[in-house]
Amino acid sequence: MIVMAFEYKRLNKTTKIILTLLLIAGCIVLTYMLDKGIIGTSYTVRIVRISVIYALIGVSMNLVNGFTGVFSLGQAGFMAIGAYTVGVLTIPLASRPNVYYLVPISEKIQDLVMPFGVALIIGGIFAAIFAALIGTPVLRLKSDYLAIATLGFSEIVRAIIANNQMWPITNGSLGLKSIPTFPSLFIPVIISTVGIAFMVLLIKSSYGRAFKAIREDEVAAEAMGINLFKHKGLSFIISAFFAGVGGGLLAAHLTAIDSNQFKIMVTYELLLIIVLGGLGSVTGTVISSFMICSGKELLRWFDLPHSIGTWKIPIFRPGLRMVIFSLLLMTVVLFWRRGLMGRKEFSWDGIYNFLRRWPWRVRRLIRGDYSKKQEEVTPNA
């Protein structure tokens, strides 16, 4: 055969459904095995937990930044609100005097204990209310002013949490501890999955199309009759809600929190996740969240001292890991701007054709007729 053009083939529907079901079943089995300790260690379970939590928060940030084109840097603040709400509401009564040992807990909340799920939703709602309050002034601003203003609000949240007047509630700079953790790995996995699924449905709805229109061109979107303020606000508030829920999950994951854990560096890390995954790709964010969270643990090797024989290599000391991480972010931003997935999503067709394309390329290489310009036939999606 002389014609070697690559043909983009689609899998038939049944195959895709079977593959999807297999993937879901695989995830469930994997979670179960991790949870029961059949595979991996408690360390692996911790990494998986933090990855799914960051995936949820990452997707929530991508909803605003990647899909709506609003450059918001307030995620750490929303997370702090959610985390503190969950912390305050779920610490068992018995351990409260231990936690609030310097300033006693406020009388209004001292007997208030809620189940984890309720506290989580309340945390999300608080974050959403806060987003609604600041959204009114902030969303009127243009791109870079908005970034600075959201960043500022995130710092204000931190300042308020650590402030003297808030000691009876937030325990100030001492932070909260003895927050009950998850009884099983399934809880964070399921909550994250449900949250991400909700956001995917939102993105696929008419609201999602309006978000994307705003991202592409605000003026044109407005001319098409899209209410800019309403849609940006909606995206901002929903994003804050899930960031709050994610923060609550993080509180339960860590069991001890303090306001310094919600510094702007957290937002920068989330930014790294969504930029690496692709601004505007949900699956990209999920994949890169797992890559970054596990990568951060694996790279701990760089923080330890190493030696060749008796000679201690001077570059290995604490902090090298984060330098490598920031260099990674810079590399992605400068040379690989689309990230892993660009704006595409994971699809079986994509995987199938990706796998098929390699033998095709090799064959072309062997025949040696790659000098001829051969177009790859790609479907118009």
Added chain:
Amino acid sequence: MDQVTLFQNLVTGVSLGSAYALIAIGYTMVYGILRLINFAHGDIFMMAGYFTIFAVSSFGMPWYITILFVTVVTVILGVTIEKVAYRPLRESPRMSIMISAIGVSYLLVNSATYLFTGLPRAFPQLGFLQKVYHIGDVSAPIVTFITPVVTIVILFVLLYLVNFTKIGMAMRAVSKDFEAARLMGIEINKIISITFVIGCSLAAISAILYFSPRPMVFPFSGFMPGLKCFVAAVLGGIGNIPGAVIGGFIIGLAETFLVGIFPQLTGYSDAFTFVLLIVMLLFRPTGLLGEKIAEKV
């Protein structure tokens, strides 16, 4: 508040404000030309603080050589950042270049933590700068009195540079319209580099003046001053050099007096700056001295 405390606060506030003003000029000039918030500017300022420590503690330089050394090294750092991280993205969307700036800031903080450890380092005594000086009942280190003078002198030099020299004219042209300036034979890259040279040397001088009356430098110590100075630049009207100085003074004085009058609000002094920013953006988005810019489609 009695008179002595009032004057004491005034002196501290003006001095802090002048240090902020110098950083804010760097923000405002870069923003005026590139339309980019240089998120890394505060961290360049922090690095300048570390360079000073090394110049004095490790190499034992005298104070005048230290100032020169720190300025040169900081300028090299800033211009390198511009060449590596901002120039390749000049044609790409605003968001990418802003993410790149955040990436640089992240990299600088992490590098500082790695190179100098996360522990605070003592800032060295620089010649006569820390000697305490008395005017009436008000006492402060000499550097507190020098800072405003330095700032005002630099302001006038810059105003001369921007308004009456060829380079200044080129800068103004580039900030108005990139393409038109290029067609007029202006070397855009050179002008942008010069802007970064000015901005970074001011950050270096500001770092010496700012850290001298303070005991410590740590990797995050550039973050808050950086954000505040951006707010200062916005308050004064971004792109406007005298505006940045006025904004810097407002933030410095407001912060000092807030803590002086309401000591219980100390924890909110950082937050207060952002409240100021929001209020300003809502009522006068172009800042005190800014020009109105029509939205381009």
